[in-house]
Amino acid sequence: MLMGAAGRRAVLCSSGECGGGHAGKMGRLVLGEMLMPLSAIPAESVEHGEVFTRRWIVDLILDLAGYTADRDLAALVAVEPASGEGAFLAAMAARVSASCRKHDRSLLDAKHAVRAFDLLAPNVAASRRLARDVFVEDGWPLPEAREVATAWVRQGDYLLDTHVDSGVDLVVGNPPYVRLEDVPADRMLAYRAACPTMTGRSDLYVGFYERGLRSLKPGGALAFICADRWMRNQYGRQLRELIVAGYSVDVTVTMHDVDAFEEQVSAYPAITVLRRAPQGAAVVADARRGFTAPDAPELLEWVADRESRPRADDRYEIARLPHWFDGGDSWPAGSPSRLALIEDLNDRFPPLQDAATGTRVGIGVATGADSVFITTGADVEPGQLLPLSMVRDTTSGTLRWSGHYLVNPWNADGQLVNLDALPRLQAYYQRHAAALKRRHVAGKQPAHWYRTIDKVDHSLVERPKLLFPDMKNAIHPVLDEGGFYPHHNLYYIISATWDLRVLGGLLLSRVAQAFVEAYAVRMRGGTLRFQAQYLRRIRVPRPEAISAADRAALATAFDKRDSRAATEVALRVYGIDKPGDLIDGPAGVRGGNP
The missing domain is CATH 3.40.50.12420 (Rossmann fold)
Structure with a gap:
């Protein structure tokens, strides 16, 4: 003290x-x-x-x-x-x-x-x-x-x-x-x-x-x-x-x-x-x-x-x-040149989460009892098994599904299902009732003891999304082309406007990494917490402001998991002539129009 x-x-x-x-x-x-x-x-x-x-x-x-x-x-x-x-x-x-x-x-x-x-x-x-x-x-x-x-x-x-x-x-x-x-x-x-x-x-x-x-x-x-x-x-x-x-x-x-x-x-x-x-x-x-x-x-x-x-x-x-x-x-934290870069980009570009582009950052479903709700196979009605993407599925940079499902208590309207109408699901939850009822969320709503902490948004399943593991040394966007719902250890980005491979290339770059490093909590060993609040603070150009050649180059860099190539294109797209401590070189940034 x-x-x-x-x-x-x-x-x-x-x-x-x-x-x-x-x-x-x-x-x-x-x-x-x-x-x-x-x-x-x-x-x-x-x-x-x-x-x-x-x-x-x-x-x-x-x-x-x-x-x-x-x-x-x-x-x-x-x-x-x-x-x-x-x-x-x-x-x-x-x-x-x-x-x-x-x-x-x-x-x-x-x-x-x-x-x-x-x-x-x-x-x-x-x-x-x-x-x-x-x-x-x-x-x-x-x-x-x-x-x-x-x-x-x-x-x-x-x-x-x-x-x-x-x-x-x-x-x-x-x-x-x-x-x-x-x-x-x-x-x-x-x-x-x-x-x-x-x-x-x-x-x-x-x-x-x-x-x-x-x-x-x-x-x-x-x-x-x-x-x-x-x-x-x-x-x-x-x-x-x-x-x-x-x-x-x-x-x-x-x-x-x-x-x-x-x-x-x-x-x-x-x-x-x-x-x-x-x-x-x-x-x-x-x-x-x-x-x-x-x-x-x-x-x-x-x-x-x-x-x-x-x-x-x-x-x-x-x-x-x-x-x-x-x-x-x-x-933000960082060297003066890093802070100058971030402030310059804050002034010139909109945030990643932006209503104008229909881009949103969210987090996957929290259950409060993963051992019950997450399974590779459960004897319930087939419609109540929702394919679930896990952190382990993203390790290679390409989504490789491990076969996990969410035993889903929600219907397509965002309401809890009637267990009386789903006897196999009801029997499954009843077998685990003691564990489910011990949860805080069940104590607050005893009649809804079988709910997950978060509601499930079924519209999210088929949408393409970029997934981000919550703890990683470097930013690690992975594309889910649709069909999976993310677990709560994954953050996701959906967009009505962006080609997600192009956006993924930008987010694979050292520019995006600089934003997260400036704001995020760093754990022991250098691991960063990639939380939604930090991802939202990344600044990006308007999709239409990026040339066709640069869009193609960013998508290719994303597919190849080539952070250096993504950074080279990103520096050009952001108008950064002197990247400071993003990569080797003198400090400084150049202004420009988004």
């Missing part, structure tokens, strides 16, 4: 469930009733996993956020929501001191320029001492230094503190990394009430993002170094929706392999700068293992120059996207 990168701020919000500073009148009333009796977070929980951010990383974050001494920092309001022992606070104090001298101000003018929080009294005292010492070493009188440092740091829970309000220019730091289930139940409920984005098995840092964002004035920025899993995990959905609805993503710097902390941790950190402003261009960088303090000024110079061209070396790769990605669905 990583409590905070700035030091022992670990449990400032020991739950990570806050979110917006304002929960509404009813939310405040509920919170008011809850705050007084809240269980304290055990000190050992607060101290567990304390991690300190290296000073050069702190300086990089403050620079990216624009918190620099040339600005009149005494006139701004900056918040450090989890100060710990003061790693961020020390750097902020140094910059405020320099700014006061530059703008001919007294240090006392900056008495309200910073608001820092921590749950633990020893951390508050340590942070105040550190800020005071920075001021004194810079030549300010001790009484003024002590007064300002004392005013800056308060003991409190940032996620619940009533003094956190709007009108903030900057929220900066490294929020605690604490799983919600590790927080006392009553405090967890308080956090959830205060921070609506904290859903499911969330982490405390989600609440810090929400409350920090809601406190910003127009143009204000939030700059955190934090685990980046919220950008893709389910528990980050509402936070992503909040950001897309009213904020912009200015900069993300992935630092998974960078020595950013004073000790080794497995936190998948990234620097993220968000702003309360309309979305504009977004800088995406991937700092690699070789990225160290001397590289930070170079990265900052690249960010400041709006005309900078994408670059990549063994230290970092960086690119500027015209805008960020829409919606609350998981945001």
Whole structure:
């Protein structure tokens, strides 16, 4: 558990469930009733996993956020929501001191320029001492230094503190990394009430993002170094929706392999700068293992120059996207060149699932009891045995039916059959009644105890469809020319417009693979989950926009299972001149019309 990168701020919000500073009148009333009796977070929980951010990383974050001494920092309001022992606070104090001298101000003018929080009294005292010492070493009188440092740091829970309000220019730091289930139940409920984005098995840092964002004035920025899993995990959905609805993503710097902390941790950190402003261009960088303090000024110079061209070396790769990605669905992951490619294709081409082409992505039938419903032969009425395609049937790239059937309880109208009219089927189900009735779906509908979880759409059987195994290292479309119903471990694509061999060629290419890799969950060993939600996000050209020669070439590549040939044609069809890390070659993409 990583409590905070700035030091022992670990449990400032020991739950990570806050979110917006304002929960509404009813939310405040509920919170008011809850705050007084809240269980304290055990000190050992607060101290567990304390991690300190290296000073050069702190300086990089403050620079990216624009918190620099040339600005009149005494006139701004900056918040450090989890100060710990003061790693961020020390750097902020140094910059405020320099700014006061530059703008001919007294240090006392900056008495309200910073608001820092921590749950633990020893951390508050340590942070105040550190800020005071920075001021004194810079030549300010001790009484003024002590007064300002004392005013800056308060003991409190940032996620619940009533003094956190709007009108903030900057929220900066490294929020605690604490799983919600590790927080006392009553405090967890308080956090959830205060921070609506904290859903499911969330982490405390989600609440810090929400409350920090809601406190910003127009143009204000939030700059955190934090685990980046919220950008893709389910528990980050509402936070992503909040950001897309009213904020912009200015900069993300992935630092998974960078020595950013004073000790080794497995936190998948990234620097993220968000702003309360309309979305504009977004800088995406991937700092690699070789990225160290001397590289930070170079990265900052690249960010400041709006005309900078994408670059990549063994230290970092960086690119500027015209805008960020829409919606609350998981945001893509990958190198900057890969993200630039995906954004370009998102802008130029429609999604695979498209009403205009009658193309739809779905999943096969889930039964809840495969050992009963799936068979190679059962003594039931022949009309109730539905040929079923299985993952094993797709292994070779050509559908080779293994002889499995679904013992089908549905009629062609999508209604459950009357078992009294089908005595052999009734007898078969009765022999397995105990197992079928134990299922959740049967418990919800006792009269329908013999149903499968999903209904069967009989119209799907004879339609040609592309099948995709749910777990595979590489995208693996297989054509079912009709006659089979897919099992739930298979996803399928049907279309009213596409020649499925042509579409299969496109989906066999590295372009389609790039989309799935960017969005999909990767299991141990590199296996990808090819789920419908990820397949739907693949972008494809209109079928009529592909030349006859390219259609033929894609169909041939699909028939031969030739991914390289499919990729060569796909690059031409998509108008990609420089495929970046799709295949060997420099990064970059070329625009064009779909």
